[in-house]
Amino acid sequence: MAEEIKEITPEEIEETLHTDNYTVIDVREDEEVQQGMIEGAKHIPLQQIPESLDQLDKNEEYVLVCRSGRRSYNASQYLQEQGYKVRNMTGGMLNWKGEVNF
Secondary structure, eight states, X not given: OOOXXXXXXXXXXXXXXXXXXXEEEEOSOHHHHTTOBOTTOEEOOXXXXXXXXXXXXXXXXXXXXXXXXXXXXXXXXHHHHTTOXXXXXXXXXXXXXXXXXX
């Protein structure tokens, strides 16, 4: 059985963005990220995750984000199966109250 995906709330990310050692990966489509991304987030659309593994480091932790949390959950499952340390942001950008970069 697959290991449970760890989750992190948007509020926890907002509090730890500059202190914790993780990278936010936004898996939304191009037109969605044009509405704003979490500061410092890396944009890798969901479909491109499998071919982007060489850009990721298994020693680092990644927080995955999408609009509502479903796509990022799927991406988290996939990356965890590949041996990466991941957490999924609950509720996605719909619940994000912090600053966004355009």
